Amino acid sequence: MPVPSMLFPADPLNPRRPDPHFAWEARLVRELGAEHLLVDHDALLAGRAEEAVRRVPLGSGPLWYRGWMLPSARYAEFAAALTARGGKLLTSPPGYAAAHELPGWYGVFEGATPPSVWIPTAGAVPPTPEELAEAVARLGGSGPAIVKDYVKSRKHEWHEACYVPELADLAAVGRVVGRFVELQGEFLAGGVVVRRYEEFERADGPDGDGLDGPDRLSDGDGCDAAGAVGGAGAVGGARGGRRAVEARVWWLDGRPVLVGPHPDAPHVHAEPDLTEVSALVRRLGCRFVTTDLASRADGSGWRVVEVGDGQVSDLPRGIDASGLLASLIAA
Numbered sequence: 001m002p003v004p005s006m007l008f009p010a011d012p013l014n015p016r017r018p019d020p021h022f023a024w025e026a027r028l029v030r031e032l033g034a035e036h037l038l039v040d041h042d043a044l045l046a047g048r049a050e051e052a053v054r055r056v057p058l059g060s061g062p063l064w065y066r067g068w069m070l071p072s073a074r075y076a077e078f079a080a081a082l083t084a085r086g087g088k089l090l091t092s093p094p095g096y097a098a099a100h101e102l103p104g105w106y107g108v109f110e111g112a113t114p115p116s117v118w119i120p121t122a123g124a125v126p127p128t129p130e131e132l133a134e135a136v137a138r139l140g141g142s143g144p145a146i147v148k149d150y151v152k153s154r155k156h157e158w159h160e161a162c163y164v165p166e167l168a169d170l171a172a173v174g175r176v177v178g179r180f181v182e183l184q185g186e187f188l189a190g191g192v193v194v195r196r197y198e199e200f201e202r203a204d205g206p207d208g209d210g211l212d213g214p215d216r217l218s219d220g221d222g223c224d225a226a227g228a229v230g231g232a233g234a235v236g237g238a239r240g241g242r243r244a245v246e247a248r249v250w251w252l253d254g255r256p257v258l259v260g261p262h263p264d265a266p267h268v269h270a271e272p273d274l275t276e277v278s279a280l281v282r283r284l285g286c287r288f289v290t291t292d293l294a295s296r297a298d299g300s301g302w303r304v305v306e307v308g309d310g311q312v313s314d315l316p317r318g319i320d321a322s323g324l325l326a327s328l329i330a331a
């Protein structure tokens with residue numbers, strides 16, 4: 001079996017080098033004896049996949065990607081352009097979409113993740129009041145909730161565009177959803193998701209101090225395309241302020257190969273119970289995924305906050321990723 005090579009986004013300012021955000025991972029891959037190859041992220045995003053992969057040698061064989069998030073349609077073009085050059089992404093386009101977009105993984109994780117409903121939208125057009133009322137009714141009609149799209153939230157605009165204190169207040173739901181859609185603009189992925197809000201355990205300390213704002217870290221939650229909705233920082237909850245303790249678990253072929261902090265709070269450690277989620281990850285059937293897990297404030301156990309494609313989930317700075325990268329290379 002040939003050893004998979006690893007694709008990274010090139011530095012836009014110096015296309016022969018990896019993007020500075022991924023340089024340490026690329027170096028580690030090299031030290032582990034595998035090859036890293038570079039792709040042009042801006043060209044991928046612009047729908048010019050052939051141009052994006054022109055530095056990938058012909059016949060490159062099995063490939064993993066570690067890079068910025070791509071919309072599922074762009075990932076499919078990426079995969080096709082690599083296939084045309086004799087390369088093969090080890091995560092298929094349907095596999096990517098299943099892990100990357102909430103409607104793709106929700107059916108498998110239902111019961112282990114906050115109850116959620118979604119409304120597909122045609123671009124950045126907000127759902128109608130009728131569509132929202134119907135979605136809210138499917139979610140039980142009352143209680144607090146959060147709003148996001150199929151991939152990302154606007155957690156840094158928590159009160160304005162993420163948190164809904166009471167679903168029964170349909171006018172307020174409409175305002176938060178409307179503002180969310182407006183802020184996402186052309187980057188809105190898929191449609192609007194509404195999820196029941198659950199109270200998670202929160203951390204104090206340097207990463208749990210409740211300071212919002214993109215000044216804290218870069219793109220903690222997945223490698224955002226163009227940083228459009230990224231940023232990081234703590235999120236306020238219903239109680240405002242302190243960050244939920246989240247662990248990010250990295251799964252390869254159904255096995256947890258790395259359990260670490262969430263990149264938004266690299267110093268907050270948690271030891272999640274993986275019993276239930278292991279079976280769900282195996283049922284999802286995607287080779288390389290992440291799950292962000294939070295512990296319920298009432299002590300009733302761990303919840304899956306989000307699932308992600310492992311190729312575009314961010315690694316916290318300072319983490320020892322050699323085991324994870326070695327597993328990918330051996331896969």
Ligand SMILES: Nc1ncnc2c1ncn2[C@@H]1O[C@H](COP(=O)(O)OP(=O)(O)O)[C@@H](O)[C@H]1O
Nearest residue numbers: 114146151152153155195196197198221244306
């Ligand atoms: N259903 C929920 N109940 C309580 N808090 C939530 C819920 N969903 C998300 N959050 C909080 O909001 C943050 C952002 O939500 P998440 O779904 O992870 O979106 P993003 O992709 O933008 O990170 C989470 O890290 C968590 O702290």
Ligand SMILES: [Mg+2]
Nearest residue numbers: 221292305306
């Ligand atoms: Mg998240």
